[in-house]
Amino acid sequence: MPVPPQPTRAELAILRVLWQLGPSTVRRVHESLRDTQDKDTGYTTVLKLLQNMTEKGLVQRDESERTHVYEAALSQKRTQRDLLRDLMDRAFGGSASTVVAQALSMKRASAEELAEIRKLLDEHERRGK
Amino acid sequence: MPVPPQPTRAELAILRVLWQLGPSTVRRVHESLRDTQDKDTGYTTVLKLLQNMTEKGLVQRDESERTHVYEAALSQKRTQRDLLRDLMDRAFGGSASTVVAQALSMKRASAEELAEIRKLLDEHERRGK
DNA sequence: AACTGTCAACGACGGACGTCGTAGATGCCC
DNA sequence: GGGCATCTACGACGTCCGTCGTTGACAGTT
Incomplete structure (x- = not known):
């Protein structure tokens, strides 16, 4: 296993x-x-x-x-990642940006969440630099 | 139906x-x-x-x-949204920002995709304003 | 020692899913 | 018109999933 x-x-x-x-x-x-x-x-x-x-x-x-x-047995993060990866492949053609676009189109993407997302994006960009 | x-x-x-x-x-x-x-x-x-x-x-x-x-019968967008909503509820506690965070942590979030995501975020913010 | 409650284990069952074999209808071609 | 290919329709099967009833082991109580 x-x-x-x-x-x-x-x-x-x-x-x-x-x-x-x-x-x-x-x-x-x-x-x-x-x-x-x-x-x-x-x-x-x-x-x-x-x-x-x-x-x-x-x-x-x-x-x-x-x-x-x-x-x-597995962390929540790891499981979330696996599940999202699977859905991304099956329904979104593997495109992360499309996933994000759909996530943003939901009501639950509130103001605080948007700020949080932007922060994540900044961090990610800084790290990738 | x-x-x-x-x-x-x-x-x-x-x-x-x-x-x-x-x-x-x-x-x-x-x-x-x-x-x-x-x-x-x-x-x-x-x-x-x-x-x-x-x-x-x-x-x-x-x-x-x-x-x-x-x-x-349903558009691709609509179906993607429904599927993502379902997964978001079941595995992410309904948090869109967590979904985005996991999406960003994947290798497939390439440079072009990041730019695309940032653009989406800008648009979304402008619209929400 | 008998009773009572809690627990793991096992087996069964109905439903959904994906798979396919086969039958029956229809059209085409010589 | 006979034969062949193509298509839909129907039924069956194996598997997985979620559900639960029942059983037997064990522990604590009186």
Whole structure:
């Protein structure tokens, strides 16, 4: 399992919990999901998902205690990058600028976000110089 | 069928062909896919996909002639926006600036692309003013 | 020792997806 | 008109995904 496969929708939702809470038990993940999510997922469903994800290498499991503790195997950044890369290739012909253009066209690109983006761009340019 | 569901991977590959070639027959789509794609998809597979997509409202079918002609129902821009929005919500917490940051961190964000992005940003700012 | 609650593990199931074989209709050509 | 090619339509299959019921192990309580 050199490179784990991309997470599915449900798996990504779980990863988000793990990134936010850090290493957690099934119960904690389940409850956090219940809070955040609109949909109501059963306990054993979350357990099964986490078992699958362990199998795939998406998470690491500490089973030294009776109650296992799960932790994301890859960083949030890394996963975001992989997912965005994939979408960029499949839907945007690999063009980063088109991605940015679409991102800007969304309502959520608020004023603060625009300033943030410009800052990123400056930094990136300075570094590339 | 007010709003068609999001296209799957295989469906998106077909949509890309339709956006590039314009309204096309199954055969044309199939051949174009054979050229572009690494994977080798059978004719009837493409046909079935297009039939499903018609059902879902992703494409429109002109069956006035014996050989049907398919056309993308939604624009490329619109589809890109929907897909990016979805990923942004699921993986980036809805933050456009994080998306942009990840996009910039990729090798494909070349010098020309950076210039292009900056231009987009300027335009966007001017318009927002 | 019996009861109760929590946990991991396993198996099953329905649905979506991608794939293709095959049948049936239609058009073309000698 | 018979034969061949092309096209749509239909049905099936294997796989993955998300879901959950059930079982068995274990721990704490009384």
